Amino acid sequence: xxxxxxxxxxxxxxxxxxxxxxxxxxxxxGLGNFLRFPVQCAGNGxxxxxxxxFIAFILLGIPLMWIEWGIGRFGGKYGHGxxxxxxxxxxxxxLAKYVGAIxxxxxxxxxxxxxxxxxxxxxxxxxxxxxxxxxxLDFRGMADFLAAYQGKISNNYFPNIMxxxxxxxxxHFCMMWIISRxxxxxxxxxxxxAMPLIFVFGAILVIRxxxxxTPDPALPENNIANGFGFIWNPDFSMLKESKVWxxxxxxxxxxxxxxxxxxxxxASYLKPKDDxxxxxxxxxxxxxxxxxxxxxxxxxxxxxxFFGLAQTKTIAAGGAFDLGFFAMPIIFQKMFxxxxxxxxxxxxxxxxxxxxxxxxxQPIMAxxxxxxxxxxRVAAWIVGTMTxxxxxxxxxxxxxxxxxxxxxxxxxxGLVVFAILEVVLFIxxxxxxxxxxxxxxxxxxxxxxxxLPLMKYVTLAYLxxxxxxxxxxxGWGVLTMKGVSAADYPYIWFARFMLIGIAAFMVFLVYxxxxxxxxxxxxxxx
Amino acid sequence: xxxxxxxxxxxxxxxxxxxxxxxxxxxxxxx
Numbered sequence: 021x022x023x024x025x026x027x028x029x030x031x032x033x034x035x036x037x038x039x040x041x042x043x044x045x046x047x048x049x050g051l052g053n054f055l056r057f058p059v060q061c062a063g064n065g066x067x068x069x070x071x072x073x074f075i076a077f078i079l080l081g082i083p084l085m086w087i088e089w090g091i092g093r094f095g096g097k098y099g100h101g102x103x104x105x106x107x108x109x110x111x112x113x114x115l116a117k118y119v120g121a122i123x124x125x126x127x128x129x130x131x132x133x134x135x136x137x138x139x140x141x142x143x144x145x146x147x148x149x150x151x152x153x154x155x156x157l158d159f160r161g162m163a164d165f166l167a168a169y170q171g172k173i174s175n176n177y178f179p180n181i182m183x184x185x186x187x188x189x190x191x192h193f194c195m196m197w198i199i200s201r202x203x204x205x206x207x208x209x210x211x212x213x214a215m216p217l218i219f220v221f222g223a224i225l226v227i228r229x230x231x232x233x234t235p236d237p238a239l240p241e242n243n244i245a246n247g248f249g250f251i252w253n254p255d256f257s258m259l260k261e262s263k264v265w266x267x268x269x270x271x272x273x274x275x276x277x278x279x280x281x282x283x284x285x286x287a288s289y290l291k292p293k294d295d296x297x298x299x300x301x302x303x304x305x306x307x308x309x310x311x312x313x314x315x316x317x318x319x320x321x322x323x324x325x326f327f328g329l330a331q332t333k334t335i336a337a338g339g340a341f342d343l344g345f346f347a348m349p350i351i352f353q354k355m356f357x358x359x360x361x362x363x364x365x366x367x368x369x370x371x372x373x374x375x376x377x378x379x380x381x382q383p384i385m386a387x388x389x390x391x392x393x394x395x396x397r398v399a400a401w402i403v404g405t406m407t408x409x410x411x412x413x414x415x416x417x418x419x420x421x422x423x424x425x426x427x428x429x430x431x432x433x434g435l436v437v438f439a440i441l442e443v444v445l446f447i448x449x450x451x452x453x454x455x456x457x458x459x460x461x462x463x464x465x466x467x468x469x470x471x472l473p474l475m476k477y478v479t480l481a482y483l484x485x486x487x488x489x490x491x492x493x494x495g496w497g498v499l500t501m502k503g504v505s506a507a508d509y510p511y512i513w514f515a516r517f518m519l520i521g522i523a524a525f526m527v528f529l530v531y532x533x534x535x536x537x538x539x540x541x542x543x544x545x546x
Numbered sequence: 547x548x549x550x551x552x553x554x555x556x557x558x559x560x561x562x563x564x565x566x567x568x569x570x571x572x573x574x575x576x577x
Contacts, residue, residue: 037573067554074561249547252555295576302573305566313559464576 031099031390032203033289039204041299043211044286045306046375048277049218051137053311054369055340057271058320062251062336064267065258070312072259072268077308080482081272083475084439085304086467087446088278089296090459092287099542101288101386103281103442104530110450114546117534119445121526122438123281124387127380129430129522130280131195132410133423134380138373139191141366143169143184144345148362152177153349162346172419181415188415191374192408198378199385200400203289207378214371215306221368222314228361229322235354242328247321250329266489269482275311276304279435279442282379285386293462310372318365319343326351344369381407391533410522413514420511421504428498429519436487443483447476 034040061069095106103123107116147153153165167173171181178184198206234243258264277283287296323332323343335347352362381403388399414423446455456472497503501512533539547555 037576041573067551067558070554070558074558245547248555249551253548253551254554298569298572301565302569305562305569308562309566312562464572 031096031101031289033291035204035208037294037299039208039212040286040290041302041306042215043207043375043379044283044299044303045310046211046215046218046372047282047286047379048275048303048307048376049215049310049372050275050277050376051141051344051369051373052271052274052340053307053372054222054315054319055344057275057311057315058251058318059336059340059343060267060271061316062320062332064264065255066250067252067254068256068259069264069268072265073272076269076272076482077304079474079478080269081276081278082301082304083471083479084278084443084483085276085283085300086297086459086471087443087455087475087479088283089287089290089300090455091442091446092284093290093292093294093296094458095284096288096290097292099390101285101390102383103284104387104533105391106284106288107445108546109544110445112544112546116445116546117530118527119441121523121530122434122441123284124384124526124529125519125523126279126430126434126438127281127383128407128526129426129434129519131377131380131407133414133426134373134431135191135195135377135407136188136411136414136423138370138377139184139188140166140169140345141369141373142191143187144349145363145366145370146187148349148352148359148366151359154353154359157350157353159342159346159350162349165349166345170418171416185415188411191370191377192404192411194374195377195381196400196404198374199381199403200397202396203382207286207382210375210378214375218310218368218371219314221364221371222310222318225361225365225368226314226317228355229318229325232322232325232355235325239328242325244321244325246329247324247332248317250324250332251316251320262489266486266493269486270490273436273439273486275307277376277379279439280380281383281438284442285383286379288386295462295464296459297463297467298465319348322351323347326354387529387533391529391536391539393536393538410518413518417511417514420508422511422515425498425512425515426519428494429516433487433490433495436483436490440480440483440487443475443480447480452476 034043091106091110095101095103095109098105098109100106100109102120104117104120107120110116153162156162156165164173164175165177168175168178169184171184174180198210200206229244232244234240236242273279290296320332320336320343323335327335327347335342348365349362352358352365355361384403385399388394388402389396394402414426452472460467501509504512534543
């Protein structure tokens with residue numbers, strides 16, 4: 021291994037270790053913890069789902085966390101907070117930095133649509149408080165309410181898309197403001213405020229749900245115990261189906277926010293001898309607490325208590341958004357002090373979402389600051405302005421499938437491809453012995469030796485299987501635009517060209533950056 | 547909820563809480 025040059029003094033660092041773990045956990049905790057997990061669990065064998073889920077957590081999730089933390093801290097030692105620089109030192113090859121550009125493309129492309137979805141939760145929090153959707157007590161009505169908000173249709177509630185646009189602007193400004201304040205004063209402070217609030221709001225909602233009992237005595241089978249039963253009663257026959265194992269593995273992959281490029285950037289602000297092993301475990305388990313204990317105890321149990329098992333199955337089959345944006349607003353209206361609990365629910369989702377979108381914006385921020393020597397404020401303006409304009413087609417072409425197209429190629433397929441690349445580069449190219457030494461350096465607990473072959477073979481095999489299955493199951497259909505109406509083809513092609521354009525732009529930025537004198541000074545022979 | 551449902555809930559919650567409390571105990575002690 022090369023001896024790292026002294027880390028530039030201007031690089032930011034985390035204020036406290038607790039702040040770092042909360043920021044990492046805040047990055048991982050997102051909308052999926054509270055909406056996607058319960059739907060996946062209920063639809064894939066209930067309690068039995070937890071068997072492949074925990075197996076994937078141990079064999080894929082935690083090892084991948086350690087790998088990303090290790091890569092990040094390694095890059096930080098050389099003054100690089102993003103994967104172009106990190107990969108340059110892992111694989112001394114001219115292509116390495118351009119492969120690393122994927123670690124800029126993915127979080128950037130994620131921000132441009134995730135931020136918009138996060139803005140819906142802020143809007144619904146306000147709508148719940150002000151009673152905007154009061155009186156809509158059926159699914160058709162709530163579906164129309166959301167469709168009008170998104171500009172897909174026009175009705176009395178929303179004549180145009182301007183309300184959604186306004187809430188997006190507010191959310192976007194919040195993100196820009198936080199990243200402009202830096203790692204310690206912006207991201208860490210946000211995490212130290214948001215994570216305790218997520219715990220408190222989650223606990224309030226769980227306690228409320230537990231005490232709901234049987235909301236309608238005329239329908240005694242619609243109760244909270246049956247709601248928990250719907251999530252937890254194991255259906256072992258489902259374990260024979262590969263789709264259950266795929267769903268559990270996919271859920272672990274999404275929930276830990278691995279393959280984003282964001283963990284590496286956060287970890288790059290560690291000191292060279294800071295622990296990554298125990299911190300990685302603490303982060304992962306905090307995320308699991310929010311997902312399994314809080315997320316699993318709110319939306320599905322309460323839906324069963326109010327709508328019954330049969331209707332909950334239909335809602336869960338409709339997906340996470342049907343549960344979060346159609347069922348939950350109706351349920352809160354039927355509940356005592358429902359306006360308050362509805363506001364808390366959607367604000368909880370907003371906090372979970374905004375902490376993740378800040379993490380997604382940080383890699384490109386770090387790249388501009390470190391490789392182009394841009395000031396933090398200017399970098400925030402550049403990132404904010406670029407992501408704002410790229411989000412406009414997502415907002416205005418939503419009904420044409422623009423968001424779904426980007427979500428598949430970036431938010432599903434892209435993540436697993438990038439995760440495979442980083443495992444190969446770190447464990448196979450950089451070398452298993454070097455990677456092992458890097459991860460264990462400064463560790464608070466010693467990792468058992470079997471973890472190394474686990475990372476080298478099992479974690480990688482899991483990722484490759486996930487990529488192949490996803491491509492067969494969904495990728496080919498998305499690629500060939502199966503089920504897409506001919507009228508939407510131009511929008512789908514626009515989304516694809518936009519993604520290719522973003523990737524090409526990131527490669528170009530890396531090309532320019534590698535010609536800057538301060539980067540040349542730190543380069544190693546390729 | 548069936549008894550096996552309770553078992554899965556309790557085992558899952560205990561596993562997560564154990565790992566979380568154990569890791570945070572060491573993290574906070576060594577900060």
